[in-house]
Amino acid sequence: MRIDATCGSVFRAWRIRPLLLWATLLTLAWSLLGCAPGLSAPAVLNQAETIAREDARRPLPQHDSSAPIVTVEVRAATPIYPGDPVTIVVRAISQEPVDAYRLAIDDADTGWRAVKRLPGGLLSFEWTAGEPGSYVLIGQARTTAGAVGEGRRLLTVEPPDSSSSQSGQPGSRPDPTAQDTVIFYASSVTLPTYPFAEYQSQAVDPAYRWPYRRFDRDRFWQQAPQPSPQTYQLLILENRYLQVLILPELGGRIWQVLHKPSGNRMFYQNNVVKPSPWGPPQQLGWLALGGLEWNLPVIEHGYDWGTPWDYRALQESDTVASVTVATPRDGRLLHASITVTLRAGSASLEVAPTITNLSPDELQFDYWQTAMLAPGTGNRPSPDLHFVLPGQLMTVHSTANPDLTGPTLLFTWPHYKGRDLSRLGNWREYLGFFEYPAAHGPFTAVYDPWYDAGAVRIYPPEIMRGSKVFGLGWENALGSDLFTDDDSAYVELHGGLAPSFFEQARLAGGASISWQEQWYPVVDLGDLTTANANLALHLARTADAFQVGLYPTRPLNGVINLLADGVPVARRAVVASPEAPFQGVLPVDGAILPQVQQWQLQVEDQQGQRWISYEMSDPS
Template structure:
């Protein structure tokens, strides 16, 4: 039967550096999905050979490669007898703007907990350790504190000797007495070919395209040959076991099955249109593309499942070659779910900090520690007062769950800034505005100026102009300033700001696009067109964003959109 090995190693890939976090908190309608996290939008499009921490689980049939530093992504699942990967193995690590925190990368299996969308954890480290499995083989445990919902989760990867399936035991725990809305989807990317078929035990489902309509359809409604990007959520009858497979014309492909709690199943395709092809080459250059088969707690990705206070939910998933429905030994895995892991990699210090704040006992099997510099100001607040930082230095993320502690904290520009963000998160916009005004009265900072600009759109342009003078090296602030000036009809002022921004900021793709929009607003259509002709790449172009297409239409009229700029999700 052989044996199973667990090896800590490195995976070398051409990768784009994630860059620094954006210091500007999300204050709009998505704030509850993102805060207390900050956006990860500091990446570019330059790829450099990079060593990524990896853990490999291997038996006679499968070799699973996991990236603990990137959300615990199951990067590869090699089927050793055939020499073929069951997953789409991306040859590069190229972040793009698809996740709740912006940065996301294609390929492998992603574990999504939190809010609707790609998890805030997808490009962040997780704790990783090993425990002894129920059969004596090594189990790789991944765990973290999900910060937007304050839930604890673990992902145990178990590859028994002789098994043709990799088992993934997932446990999500709500350590609080109150109910939390839960969301989970396991997203598996698989190679796309013209002959790929999707097999699933359902006759009907719900189709969602980028026309923003959800409609009831036959389960065969979406295929790999479709022109436009689409989601198809399958309605698996309650008396059938939940599974999904993507197989090629030769019958080989990935099967994903699970115990009953994880009943949702979905297909996502980019489409064969020019925009879909462009997105796939953008995310995974030099490949034939991919599609995704997914499994979730709810029937669709537009809803949550209420999780009672103190609840612990678990299920077992299986990944392997398509064939007979695999055995799912949930109870066997449960017998080791509480085992204390031998540490391989550390995650964040946020879980340990929350345990200190609340006095909550640690949950078995998922130890949190690793307190570091990011947690230091909040540890100080637990002792009575936050340190007062340099007003020109980014103040870091705001722990919005610490609202009451911030209300009682001694006033400083720092504490009042964070109080404003926390109040805004909880829907108190007037209170947030007052806190930011008080912060500015104590010390002028670009961070409170920018937040106040959000609360006072009538004053936004002037407030942001002052903010960018104080922090010209912050790309996100430059973008918001130029957009506010354009919205206020002050294209000349926008051009002046763009002219004195540091080159490292002004030459970013997002700023080049704004340059074209500013030129057009000033009547310089030829100059705006020249920006496109010179070429630029908006590294953080959002999935479904129309700004690039709309600006091209303004400056080029009815000329066809060049392929390099065509990211349309729906072909016209």
């Protein structure tokens, strides 16, 4: 069967079942007429979607391969029910020009569609969800030289009564449509899960009285067990701009933050629970599930990345809701408690950890947070992903790159030996490094211009003195089959109490340490230059102007001022919000550009409150 996609038209693809065959043919004929309406605005991504497992051992495509890297993006309300609209986008990363795309939904196939006939050069569809069940989505891209790349995704349509809400009523959940509302509710997600518990044995780290489970990696790979569906509890905080998903049974992690206006995801999201060969050497089996995880009391992801954490949810009011996750009080000497708070009218998430030494004696320990990131909708970074670190000197932790032999090699940032190492596509192999001699702060960020999306972390560097970056590489990247069953990938931003893995934090007996961070997704900036708790800024200079992009974490109505050596030279009114970021131009007299020693950009609201002030000598 074929399904038409001429001119990016809307189509409806149903599984071929006897009762639906006639409806399918009518829908196909309607689509072939080319009179379908345009695509709807992106919606919140489906969190119950899982990854097709037919290619369980497929290696990560290489950047220098002739075949394009293909992603199949799904945008829909969560969860998906029969009759719901679902937007499906097929796109590709390729060194060679892509001349055609193709999409199959089970037995329905578009055939090849020329890029020149597709609006925006991408294959975009609206599909009406069929009856409950799993649907295999296969996207393909073909280059002008004939090389074909493929990406797969398994989409699940739930029965109408399968969802749950805070009230316990099936098929419904609160709808925070008002700007002054935030809600908490509970749901669940079903993920293909490898039986890794069958390959674990009990162990204890005596230094911290910390119980953990040791993974028998060799036996797991020899027996090659297959995954089966398992349902996990999902805790959800939601307001007008963000949907925050927490998995208490899998390390209490923030699994995902969805930017609702765009449908973008901030974190990498592994839709299969699969043990990797990484983790603490004495434990192994780390689950690269994605999101933001809490790692203690040892380095390399700690011990409790995949265990149940205690939790408590608190709906303080219509404007504030939070979830606190915590390690069990079972005799271990350290205790971690992390409170995740979402406020109404804000596109920023508050994260407030507290680490307590329950013993009478001083303890040396490790605490790191690991954020696995793939901002946008493709669930893998592009080669243009850009790391934004304020520091100028880094030190290697680990790498396979011969130009950065380490560990502890110092290198300049962002340029080293003629390469811009802030760009992922310039990495040949995997690389991990720390800001040196400690975290610069007060922010770190990543931005992927290909998806026009990013993520920002705001933190206190006087407390969180460690800042680490890790990536799988690009040309010779670590294979995604090590941790998932598709070709998805990620980069990592770490934050720690100690400056690096080569040092430890100290805490006196009975003492605690607490701090607060902010995390938020960013969209529609083009790139990212700097950020604070109020907004993310992109600034680029041309021959006679400055290009400015602003993404505020709450609505802004104010003014942009540009100063040259302290003298105002340009001014522009600005209205922006998390739903509608600002991009504009500030013209300047080209004759004065070479004479200016210091530029300053200021953003203020109508009450005169300064939202950001950024100084630069050469922002181009």
